[in-house]
Amino acid sequence: MSQRLGTISLSPKGNESPYSSYFLKTMFGISQLPKNGLRVQGDAQTFNDLAPEYTEGNSVSGAQKKLLMSLNDGMLVPVKKNGQFIVKPAPDNFPHLPENEHCIMQLAKVVGFDIAQNALVPFESGELAYLTKRFDILKDATRLFIEDAASLCLVAPVNKGSDALSYEDTLNTLFTVSGQNRGVTLNGFRQVLFAYIVGNNNLHLKNLSLFRKPNSQSHFMTNFTPVYDVLSVAPYPKYYGDDLSLSLLNSELEAVFSEAYEQYGHYTGYDFIKFGQQIGLSNSATKKLIKQLCSAVEGAYEYIINASQCPDGMKREIKSHIAEKLGRLSRPYPVNLV
Ligand SMILES: Nc1ncnc2c1ncn2[C@@H]1O[C@H](COP(=O)(O)OP(=O)(O)O)[C@@H](O)[C@H]1O
Numbered sequence: 001m002s003q004r005l006g007t008i009s010l011s012p013k014g015n016e017s018p019y020s021s022y023f024l025k026t027m028f029g030i031s032q033l034p035k036n037g038l039r040v041q042g043d044a045q046t047f048n049d050l051a052p053e054y055t056e057g058n059s060v061s062g063a064q065k066k067l068l069m070s071l072n073d074g075m076l077v078p079v080k081k082n083g084q085f086i087v088k089p090a091p092d093n094f095p096h097l098p099e100n101e102h103c104i105m106q107l108a109k110v111v112g113f114d115i116a117q118n119a120l121v122p123f124e125s126g127e128l129a130y131l132t133k134r135f136d137i138l139k140d141a142t143r144l145f146i147e148d149a150a151s152l153c154l155v156a157p158v159n160k161g162s163d164a165l166s167y168e169d170t171l172n173t174l175f176t177v178s179g180q181n182r183g184v185t186l187n188g189f190r191q192v193l194f195a196y197i198v199g200n201n202n203l204h205l206k207n208l209s210l211f212r213k214p215n216s217q218s219h220f221m222t223n224f225t226p227v228y229d230v231l232s233v234a235p236y237p238k239y240y241g242d243d244l245s246l247s248l249l250n251s252e253l254e255a256v257f258s259e260a261y262e263q264y265g266h267y268t269g270y271d272f273i274k275f276g277q278q279i280g281l282s283n284s285a286t287k288k289l290i291k292q293l294c295s296a297v298e299g300a301y302e303y304i305i306n307a308s309q310c311p312d313g314m315k316r317e318i319k320s321h322i323a324e325k326l327g328r329l330s331r332p333y334p335v336n337l338v
């Protein structure tokens with residue numbers, strides 16, 4: 001475990017060099033850290049000034065300002081085309097979001113998700129940026145074909161988190177467009193449950209994507225891409241309204257909530273078992289999935305969050321949020337149910 005966790009503290013301070021050579025090689029294609037460490041050119045302000053000009057027409061639009069970058073002699077510099085890295089500084093209303101996203105991504109990795117490779121790298125001014133390596137550019141420079149769930153479910157991007165959407169419908173559609181790949185259902189179920197546990201109410205249709213391999217003869221999508229844009233909104237109470245971006249179950253769209261929800265006032269394991277039923281999973285398989293993910297998070301979250309670069313207050317808020325959610329998921333089912 002310690003070896004896997006060895007890449008958590010990625011922003012060198014002073015003379016520290018916490019980067020493992022394996023990490024440097026796979027993430028940046030270099031064998032040792034440059035003398036002055038890695039840096040993102042400029043500061044968050046110059047970054048924001050450049051973003052509109054550099055992001056026009058590329059495939060990484062999203063809610064936050066971001067730039068495609070390449071590594072040039074230890075310096076990450078913006079490029080208009082073929083940048084291997086996507087770099088995001090903290091948005092104005094979300095201080096320390098890069099540290100938050102980096103922390104929750106490490107937790108996702110440790111509990112078994114395939115994640116987009118990522119790191120925290122300081123600007124020349126010292127402020128940290130979140131950086132992810134593009135998974136759609138393959139080694140031989142061919143591109144994976146990626147399609148997000150908004151497009152696959154025929155939902156206009158502006159409606160990506162609409163009240164009229166449910167994860168039940170979304171995962172059933174993704175199952176169909178993947179040629180009935182049960183792996184897609186299982187992975188999707190885990191992503192939704194993980195979002196609930198960590199307080200990520202940002203899992204809308206543009207943050208779920210499937211891929212198809214280049215040269216694939218099949219018109220079906222293959223599987224989920226590695227997960228990206230996973231964070232905890234819990235430390236930003238102004239933005240933490242509902243626990244999830246979409247309704248879990250279709251029935252909720254008609255204001256019908258489960259008996260357990262009515263009793264407790266929030267989702268518990270019972271709602272996720274119902275969710276499993278509605279997307280074609282057996283009750284026993286669903287219970288196993290819930291137990292497995294909750295135990296994995298339980299065993300890792302304090303370590304990962306403590307080791308992260310989030311400020312102490314943010315660490316406390318995320319930890320207490322996760323503890324509360326794990327508690328909810330272990331509430332007894334109402335009598336006579338499941
Ligand atoms: N590592 C990655 N490789 C390839 N594409 C990515 C990667 N990370 C994000 N993207 C694409 O870029 C878009 C925006 O990135 P995201 O992290 O979701 O930013 P935002 O916070 O602005 O929504 C995503 O919807 C996805 O299509």
Ligand SMILES: [Mg+2]
Pocket residue numbers: 062063206207229
């Ligand atoms: Mg996004």
